[in-house]
Amino acid sequence: MPDKILKINDLAVEYRNKGKYLRVLQDINLELDSGEILALVGESGSGKSTLGKTILRLLPDSARIAEGSIFFKGKDICNLSEKDFNDQIRGQEMAMVIQNPQNALNPVFKVGTQILDVLYFKSKKQKSRKELKKEAVEILKKVGISDPEYRFGEYPHQFSGGMKQRVMLAMAFISNPSLLIADEPTTALDLTVEAQILNLLSNLVDEYKTSILYISHDLGVVAGLSDRIAVMYAGRIVEVAQTRELFDHPNHPYTEALLKCLPDYQKTEELQTIPGQVPDLDNYPPGCNFHPRCSYSFGRCRQEDPRLEEIASEHFSACFLNDR
């Protein structure tokens, strides 16, 4: 068995709201092999970004891990102190690239300053910023920024969206992380720029052997990039499978419905949608969270929570239809 870089067991996350705790993530079980790209797919509000932030401890103070554990390289990282977590994990072992590059860089500091600070803390303040500048320029060149020496002294507003996302990737890979959490890194970009960034991302992954948790709502993007896909719905993982397997044999009705929502230019039939919307956090239905929108639902779906079960080799799904 290849070593697991990330292992999440029975994770549940809650938010405090008006004195009550609301579950936003429930029964999350997920494993990530080293060097693997796992895509986390779901509608907005399904909790996929929350899961990414939970792993990197970027949740607001009002959130807490209610149950479960997160193991990174065999070590339980939930028990690390905040200081140890920052010193050992963030920027050393893990990094994150977020959705909107317009907002991802601090507008009042030079791009070079921001890159140098990441490097400086990565080196645990051992090297001076002068020594580090060469490394920084090197990586800017690698992510395809022309004239990096000059660009180094510019401010983020002088960069285009795609350029900013390249800088973000440079900053993420500068720390040579074992795990990169990419939260919809291309959603805000033009199609052509998106393709360039995805291309760059796969090149970087090949070079640095980084595992990626790729959060996206776009099955089309994910299809070409990921090794495996985990589908999330209303705070739970409903299906996990190899990418090919998931597209060829979707098991969960939600996955099936999502795939039908993908536009296909060869088909002339009208685009399908999933009726209804993701339930509110404080108003999850009893039983399976998806049953009000599911066309196959039957009595048991309204009463019991389905759990992820292996239905084929490496293919997990949480649906009672499989028991019938």
Place this chain on the structure above:
Amino acid sequence: MFIYITKRLLWVIPTILTVLLLLFSLSYLLPGDPADIILGPRATPEMAAELESRLGLDNPWYQSYLIYLQNIIKGDLGTSIFRDRSVLKVILDVLPYTVILTLAGMGLAVFNGISIGLLAANYNNSYFEKFLTMLSFITASTPTYIAGVLLIVVFSVNFNLLPSIGIGDGGLLDSIHHLIGPALALSVGWTGYIARLTRSSMLETLDQEFIQTEKSFGIPRYYILYKYALKKAIKPIIAVIGLGIGRLLGGAVFVEVIFNRPGLGRLIVDSVNERDLPLVRGGVLVAALLFVVANLIADISYAYFDPRIKQK
């Protein structure tokens, strides 16, 4: 950057011209005839006419305005009616005290306000933060004259730590000793205000995505707080400081009266009471100039804190 500064500088000209016009029209708007006031009730019409022509009051208003402008450009603000000295000299005598007092007051307010605001943002939603919020509200709502009297009662009368009046014997240490009380009194209101502003601006900034990015790349919390967030959050505070200098000049009047210090604020109040028109005009003009300069510096310093401005 150069164009930005030039533009800001050019804007000063119409501002000052407007101030001058308003000051000039004072002599037409104020109740009472200057000649009556100067000469007293027993003056004959001939004496009044003679004085009016000497003061240039018999010219049409636009001609007087031009003469007034010419004189100001030459640096001649006229002669104080009651002190019989050049207005400029009278003002320059007291101006340093006011400038030092205002700068010291603002400096204290900025330092204390930003410190309290940063602490409140850092410990948001804790009892410590609630205490700081209360403190900010109390200071923000304390008028300068109450703060001044309280300071005198507590530190001068009860503890005998600070002098209650005057500016000292001219020695540096003694001057500073005499400055502490007035500067504190002047800073109190602004301390609370700047603290509130810093806290809300910091919280807003800390909520932005780039803070999360910086965090996710392993940049320590103190570094994010004091380097990355503070520089982004400080812009509204700079704007308020620019305006605040002008307001502090107003507050300085009370402080100068309570602590019996010479100063521009007190001079203007005295000259208004005496109907010493040239002195009123000169004093207000200098106050307006200080206000304009303070805002100009604030505007220019924007460009340092927000690189996007440089390009405009």
